[in-house]
Amino acid sequence: MPFEPVKQEKLSHGVVRQIEGLILRGILRPGERLPSERELSERMDVSRPSLREALADLQDRGLLTSKAGAGVYVAEVLGSAFSPALVTLFSTHDKAVFDYISFRRDMEGLAAERAAAKASDTDLKVVNAIFEKMEAAHKKRNPADEAHLDANFHLAIIEASHNVIMLHMMRSMYELLREGVFYNRTVMFKQRMTRDTLLEQHRAINTALQARDPVGARAAIEAHLDFVQTALSDQYKADANEVFAQKRLEHEAES
Incomplete structure (x- = not known):
C-alpha cells in the first residue's frame, strides 16, 4: 500500500x-x-x-x-529578469518604450479585470489608500512623489489580482521603469493639463475597481496607457523638433 x-x-x-x-x-x-x-x-x-x-x-x-x-x-532577485546587455539595449531604443507600454496595457488590463472580480475588500482598501495619497501629492506639485505613487498604485492593482507570476514579472519591469530605463516618468508631469488628466484617469481606474466593475476597470487602464503612449510620442516629436529649431536659430544668428 x-x-x-x-x-x-x-x-x-x-x-x-x-x-x-x-x-x-x-x-x-x-x-x-x-x-x-x-x-x-x-x-x-x-x-x-x-x-x-x-x-x-x-x-x-x-x-x-x-x-x-x-x-x-x-535577496535582490528581480534584476535577474533582464541581462545587463538587454537593459542597455532597452534604454537606447525608443521602440522598447512603446513596446513596454503596449505590454503593460495588456497585462495591467487583465490584472485590473481580475482585481475587480477577485480582490478582497482589504486589497481594494490598499488601492484606494494609495490613490488618496496620489490626490494629496498632486496638490503639492512634486513630480517625483507623484511618479512613485503612480507606480505603487499600478502594482497594488497587480497584487490585488492574486497572480504571483504576474506580480513578480511586473515588479521587475517597474524597477526598470523607476530607474529610467524605459522612460523618464517626470516627462509625463511637465504640463498642468497632463497632470490633471493623469490624476482623473487614475480616479476612473480606482472608481471602477471599488465598484467591482471588471469591464470598466480594464477599459480605464487601457484608456490611461493609450494616453501615456500618445503623450510620450508627442513629447518625443516635440523634443526632436526643438533640436532642429535650435539649429535654425544658430544658423540665422550666423547669417
Missing part, C-alpha cells in the same frame, strides 16, 4: 514555508530587512536554533542574504 507513517514537520520547515509564502505573495520585497532574530523567533513562536536553520536554508537557495552587522534581507 502506498502509505507511510505521518511524521511531525520540523519547525524549521514551517518557518521556511511561511517566509517563502510572504516572498511569493510580494509581502516581503527584495531588499527588505527581516526583523531581528529575537523578534522573529518570538513572532513565529519557534526556538532560535530552528529559526537559524530555516534562514540558512533560505540563504542557501538565494532567497535571503545576510549582511555582516546589518541583518538578514530579502
Whole structure:
C-alpha cells in the first residue's frame, strides 16, 4: 500500500514555508530587512536554533542574504529578469518604450479585470489608500512623489489580482521603469493639463475597481496607457523638433 507513517514537520520547515509564502505573495520585497532574530523567533513562536536553520536554508537557495552587522534581507532577485546587455539595449531604443507600454496595457488590463472580480475588500482598501495619497501629492506639485505613487498604485492593482507570476514579472519591469530605463516618468508631469488628466484617469481606474466593475476597470487602464503612449510620442516629436529649431536659430544668428 502506498502509505507511510505521518511524521511531525520540523519547525524549521514551517518557518521556511511561511517566509517563502510572504516572498511569493510580494509581502516581503527584495531588499527588505527581516526583523531581528529575537523578534522573529518570538513572532513565529519557534526556538532560535530552528529559526537559524530555516534562514540558512533560505540563504542557501538565494532567497535571503545576510549582511555582516546589518541583518538578514530579502535577496535582490528581480534584476535577474533582464541581462545587463538587454537593459542597455532597452534604454537606447525608443521602440522598447512603446513596446513596454503596449505590454503593460495588456497585462495591467487583465490584472485590473481580475482585481475587480477577485480582490478582497482589504486589497481594494490598499488601492484606494494609495490613490488618496496620489490626490494629496498632486496638490503639492512634486513630480517625483507623484511618479512613485503612480507606480505603487499600478502594482497594488497587480497584487490585488492574486497572480504571483504576474506580480513578480511586473515588479521587475517597474524597477526598470523607476530607474529610467524605459522612460523618464517626470516627462509625463511637465504640463498642468497632463497632470490633471493623469490624476482623473487614475480616479476612473480606482472608481471602477471599488465598484467591482471588471469591464470598466480594464477599459480605464487601457484608456490611461493609450494616453501615456500618445503623450510620450508627442513629447518625443516635440523634443526632436526643438533640436532642429535650435539649429535654425544658430544658423540665422550666423547669417
